[in-house]
Amino acid sequence: MTELIERLRALVGAANVLTEGDLSAWEQDWRKRARGKALAVVRPGSTVEVAGVVRACAAAGVSIVPQGGNTGLVVGGVPDASGRQVVLSLQRMATVRAVDRDNLTMTVDAGCVLQSVQEAADQAGFMFPLSLAAEGSCTIGGNLATNAGGTQVLRYGNTRELCLGLEVVTAAGEVWDGLTGLRKDNTGYDLRQLFIGSEGTLGVITAATLKLYPKPAATLTAWAAVPSVAKAVELLALAQQRLAAGLTGFELMGRFALQLVDKHHPQLRVPFVQDSPYGVLLENSDSESEAHARERFEALLADAFEAGLCTDAVVAENLAQAHQLWHIRESIPLAQADEGLNVKHDISVPISRIPAFCEETDALLQREIPGVRLVNFGHLGDGNLHYNVQAPEGGDHAAFLRQYEDRVNTLVYDQVHRYNGSISAEHGIGELKVDKLPHYKSPVALALMRSVKQALDPQGILNPGRVVHG
Amino acid sequence: MTELIERLRALVGAANVLTEGDLSAWEQDWRKRARGKALAVVRPGSTVEVAGVVRACAAAGVSIVPQGGNTGLVVGGVPDASGRQVVLSLQRMATVRAVDRDNLTMTVDAGCVLQSVQEAADQAGFMFPLSLAAEGSCTIGGNLATNAGGTQVLRYGNTRELCLGLEVVTAAGEVWDGLTGLRKDNTGYDLRQLFIGSEGTLGVITAATLKLYPKPAATLTAWAAVPSVAKAVELLALAQQRLAAGLTGFELMGRFALQLVDKHHPQLRVPFVQDSPYGVLLENSDSESEAHARERFEALLADAFEAGLCTDAVVAENLAQAHQLWHIRESIPLAQADEGLNVKHDISVPISRIPAFCEETDALLQREIPGVRLVNFGHLGDGNLHYNVQAPEGGDHAAFLRQYEDRVNTLVYDQVHRYNGSISAEHGIGELKVDKLPHYKSPVALALMRSVKQALDPQGILNPGRVVHG
Structure with missing residues (x-):
């Protein structure tokens, strides 16, 4: 190992091979779910240096964990606890x-x-x-x-x-x-x-x-109060037809998610929070002008109102208002954390099946854990929900997590599977879900993945144990 | 082999295993460049039958050539001459x-x-x-x-x-x-x-x-007379800024290509054919209305004219006119054939480098073959040109092809490579370009491709000899 460290120092400079001091910025993951121990954190400054580092590690039989900003959510970018993996940080290559x-x-x-x-x-x-x-x-x-x-x-x-x-x-x-x-x-x-x-x-x-x-000539944001998930899906279809590629955002937020923002961040003034089961944030990017964007947006929302797809709506008057609406959406994860620990999911199902999925899964969870609260929000336009599960009001959140986390995960993922969905829409597999994948992915797909891994990394030195077991 | 044929008949029905009669529809490629001989043409009716056919062939060590409509342009879907390959036609699966x-x-x-x-x-x-x-x-x-x-x-x-x-x-x-x-x-x-x-x-x-x-609410087509490739690239940038995703087509056509259409299909009435070095066909798909599409299109073309990006332009007044303009574009290959055999290329280079690529390659070809004529047209918005080379006026086209085809190919592909382009933008590699690829693709990429092929088809029974040698 000493020999490898010496070799790495020669390759990238001693200052860029970190072995001592506090390495938690590289060893601990963003959500603090895992803390590993690296043999070294190596920070090459060029592609040629990266290639040298990989060759040196391969020759020594030492595996490599590539890392960028270390903001991943599935424990895919930090080393294991063995103290025998090299973290290859790309951060110095930033040109x-x-x-x-x-x-x-x-x-x-x-x-x-x-x-x-x-x-x-x-x-x-x-x-x-x-x-x-x-x-x-x-x-x-x-x-x-x-x-x-x-x-x-x-x-x-x-x-x-x-x-x-x-x-x-x-x-x-x-x-x-x-x-x-x-x-x-x-x-x-x-x-x-x-x-x-x-x-x-x-x-x-x-x-x-x-x-x-x-760049678009104008980007406008609107907020619609929507009576149900099914109506939100209908609103999405209408917005796609009217605005086509101009529709650059369509976010769904359930009432409880918005109530949490209202409770913990009241200064954000969530629109229609008491009146409506769901809120939808729409963004319209227009290549012509702000006036045109507004005219198209208002016509869409008026027709949606007529058709009963929304019960109220507001178009942001200026950039500050638009930012505030987006800020509400982006504050949901924080408001959830303020409320207490919860079970998070990053799932997708075909958009057409989202209403039934939500209705059925909400009911199953209520039956399993009476009083459980659902923080349901996400990118409806992509079929991607952050379908999170919070303890009943006044409950002990840590105890809830200990008691229910596995059951909730299994229930939600089984439902996702039944609805032909994905248990990881945008966050990936990493280490966190690698053992869940075989339950939800076909053996044929897994075998193909293993073949590819074996073909491209026969020695198994690149981020072993993540995505697929070799 | 008889045993395999029997097995295939049992799997998909005797009527769907063709071994006799005229099989040229499956054995000869679209452009009549290659004529193979199949052991059998097998036409399964379901995915389960396809799987059975593949297993039977794999067990017999017989390779398979999958085939759809047999319209490929690079000899990738017809059997070789051995008489030992099974053509697996998917045509019966059409639900x-x-x-x-x-x-x-x-x-x-x-x-x-x-x-x-x-x-x-x-x-x-x-x-x-x-x-x-x-x-x-x-x-x-x-x-x-x-x-x-x-x-x-x-x-x-x-x-x-x-x-x-x-x-x-x-x-x-x-x-x-x-x-x-x-x-x-x-x-x-x-x-x-x-x-x-x-x-x-x-x-x-x-x-x-x-x-x-x-579906868009309206789709309009326009034709612009453009003084140079460089101005066409500028017009593209302006159109993308103004119409954003509304710009659904942007086709460049050189004067000689258009003159061939004018000569062999005079009834098509090519706009501005005598006045302009290049023609550009633009398509604008609008989610709002035809009036809006027309207003946006006319504003764009007026500004393009002001900026010297086009010297004249016309927006089709109705669907019939729009079809006629597209028909001109689509008649170029036919007009080329009417003029005589020629050397065809399907290349791409970064859009920013297309003007210099054309200028330099045109000049190199002129120096190599004085009087040679360039049929240059294609999807400029994708950086994809059908950069075809026709014999000098009055020359013997067949003799031209025999004498120059290889030299022209090498010259053009070497230029494409110098400009970081692709020798097959949209048609693929097949058998036609499989031996050219090693000259223009990096050894690392080729080695990765071979690893993948080996991993997914270790027996080498799927379309061997196409894309990459195993």
Whole structure:
């Protein structure tokens, strides 16, 4: 091991091989669910250095945990407790390599923080539409490795859809330069797609070529009070028909989720919180003008009201109001935490089946745990719900978690499976769900995944034990 | 072999195992470049039958060539000359399994003809946007296996981006049911992406869940006379900024391509054919109204004229005129054939580099073959050109092809490679380009592709010799 450490120091400089002091920033996960112990945290400064690190670790038989901003939610980016894994942090590789205006692309190092990617796009006069809560600290490499979702998937797709090319260091320590900015390239298997979403288990993403979009002329936000999940699904269909790609956000929030925000953050003034079972946040991005956006939005909401799809609605008058509405949506996780521990899920089901799924699963949970409270909110336009379960009013939250967490997970995931859904819509598998996957994924799919892992990482040195057991 | 034939007859019925008579519909490729000899043409009627056929062939060590509508352009779907390969035709599997309106998805058998998929979507009140010249006979399974492109990629992406889920029979004859209709699913490697575009070398696609879109309220077509490729690229940027996702088509056509249409199909009345080096066809799909679409289109073209990006323009007054403009674009390949044999390319380069690529490559070809004529047209919005090379005026086209085809290919592909482009933007590799790929793809990428092939088809029975040598 000493020999490997020496080799790594020679490769990336002694200052970039951390073995002592407080390494919790790299060893502990974001949600503090797991605390590992690294042999070393290695911070290479270039793709060539990454390749050298991988070769050195492979030669020593030491496994590697690639890490970006360490904001993952499924324990996929921290080392295990063995003290024998190397954390390969991409954070020092944070250069925007190029912006190509006429090609609507930018090429960035994997360690660029998402927000800095957004800002570089903005400064060039364009938009990079990936947006999520951790954007101030997560890296684009991590977003790609986990195929991150966020709030604009409805229009722009997941991270997968925003990437045209990749540069990857393979498990053998070779560099694959796949940094094309091409929108069409049918020269063989799409290797890019294989690495995206593989959570660092097939290769180390070191750079990417990303799609840019022209900035919209105006972006407006509205809030609608909606009587049921079924009506929210109907409203979604109407909004998609009327606004087409202009509909860039459609978030559903259940009454209890909003009541929690109202209770713990009353200054946010949640609209219609007492009057309506559900709130829906809509965003309309218009390439023409604010006046046009407003006219289209108001016509949509008037027709929705007429059709009984909403009982009230408000369009934000200005940017400050729009931010406030989004702030309410984004404060739900915090308000939940203020209320106490809870059981979280990140699930998706076909949009058409969401009303029945919610009704049935709500009832099953009530039967199992009388008085249980459901914090149901999420990206309805993507079929993605954060269907979270909170202890009954006044109960002991920690005791609730101890007693019910496994039962609640099993009940919810079994329901998701029955509805042809996914037990991880946007957060990934990591270590947290790796043992659950065999219950919900077909043996054929799992066998194919193992074949791919074996083919691309035969030695099993890349993030072992995550996503799929080798 | 007789034993295998008997087994196949038992599996799918004797009437669906063709061994005699004229099998050229399955044995000869669309462009009549290759004529093979099949051991049998097998036409299963269900996924279970497909799996049985694959297992039977695997047990007998006989390789399989999956085939859809047999309209491929790179010799990827016909058997070799050995008489020892089974053609597995999906054509009998042509059922639309389900349309899910609220989820905006449809699930179809692989053998559905693309046009019938479009029609089923239309009848349900939606649009399936994949559109290409062979749509009356190609199958959706073939579109998926080759990741087909077409005219609306600019807005809706390639076939890859239009598919949410797949059902695949693996090389081991197992069925992977990945027919989810989910827009977000991060439960492991994206196997779907691996099979899409793999040209039948990794598995047999038997069904797919596809995205549907609301129909636009109006679709308008315009034609602009453009002074240069560089100005066309500027016009594209302006159109994308003004129309955003409303811009659903942007086709570039060089003067000589249009002169050929004018010469061989004078009744089509090509606009501005004598006055302008390039023509651009623009399509604007609007979710609001025809009046709005026209107003936006006219404002765009007026500003483009002011900025010198076009010297003249016309917006089609009605559907008939719009069809006529598209018909001109679609008649280029026919007009080329009317003029004589030529060397065809299906290339892409980053859009920003297209002006320099064209200028330099045009000049190199002129120097190599004085008087050579360039039929340059394509999907500029995707960076995809059909950069075709025609013999000098009055020359012997067949002699030209014999003398220059290889030199022209090498010159053009070397240029594409220098410009970080793709030697096959939308048609694939098949057998036609499999030996060219190693010259233009990195050894690391090729090694990864071979690893994947070996992992998913260790026996090498699926479409061997296509895409990548095992």
